[in-house]
Amino acid sequence: MASVLDAGSGIIRKREDIMIETPLIEVHDLVKYFPLGGSLLKKPHSWVKAVNGVSFKVEKGETFGVVGESGCGKTTLGRLILGLISPSSGRIEFDGKDFSTLNNTEMRSVRRRMQIIFQDPYSSLDPRMKVFSIITEPMRSIKDLSRNSRRELAADLLKRVGLRPEDLDKYPHEFSGGQRQRIGIARSICMRPELIVADEPVSSLDVSIQAQVINLMAKLREDYNLSYIFISHDLRVVNYLCNKIAVMYLGAIVELAPKHCFTTIARHPYTRALLESVPQPNPHQRGKLSPMEGDVSSPINLPSGCTFHTRCHYATDKCRKIAPPLLQVEPGHYVACWLNQGRGFEDY
Ligand code: SF4
Secondary structure, three states: OOEEEOOOOOOEEEHHHHOOOOOOEEEEEEEEEEEEOOOOOOOOOEEEEEEEEEEEEEOOOOEEEEEOOOOOOHHHHHHHHOOOOOOOEEEEEEOOEEHHHOOHHHHHHHHHOEEEEOOOOOOOOOOOOOHHHHHHHHHHHOOOOOHHHHHHHHHHHHHHOOOOHHHHHOOHHHOOHHHHHHHHHHHHHOOOOOEEEEEOOOOOOOHHHHHHHHHHHHHHHHHHOOEEEEEEOOHHHHHHHOOEEEEEEOOEEEEEEEHHHHHHHOOOHHHHHHHHHOOOOOHHHOOOOOOOOOOOOOOOOOOOOOOOOOOOOOOOHHHHHOOOOOEEEEOOEEEOOHHHOOOOHHHO
């Protein structure tokens, strides 16, 4: 029977004792705007609309992928979920607890149940600290854990991520990029979190190393019953690891689907264009749509109506005027596009 270290209390509890029905994370109509050019006495002259009305939930043990181009708001979304920044409006619930109702102590306790894996394994590890200190840093708050116990736990974690216990006494510069990311992963699981937000965790690694790190994350998900929110611009990686995928464009989810829908019947033109953008070595397997053109619009001045209309081959007058709602088109599959609300691509 699996046991879990309750990061809040430091008590070891049986996994079965804490099984719950509610989703691990629920996000309701989340909005985050950043002010530009303001001060204490002066109103900002404009706002960066980084996240603009996002809702979804992540079940226990699920890997939820968030994919989109740079600047679509996916990293801001991850920071909001971790409680590192506050939303402008909307609600985040972790394990049924609304962030906005928690006091500082409760919020700290919730934060310990969530961890992050950073994109850059070079800047995310303190070069002056040995691996032992890096990995065990989050454990310092557990007063009754001796140094020897921490060392044993850290050595075990290193073995689980494919490194050796002797590596505890080395500095980050003695490791390759992939090994550093493994150290970052060991640190992220040391408090036995329930949710890990992985922000582009493999994008700075060589392709061969990417596969190793992704496989490691998949294995740890099974070993620790982890849930991931996996943020990436790389569709191949998201497809491989995630159960459910949300596609973001200019701060909003434009398509949300289980993995099997996403790969076979993606419906939003942006998703289809992203899929077309993945290099396909076999010309017979290439799709008929041409990859999208043009750049993402500014999140300061969002286009009217559907924000994708400036790059969409199918845009109509209605698209330019009225924003399409995110509607369910089949069980578990949601799309924000007028094209999918009554008519399909085949009708165009
Ligand atoms: Fe394109 Fe219109 Fe659909 Fe937006 S709503 S993605 S502009 S077809």
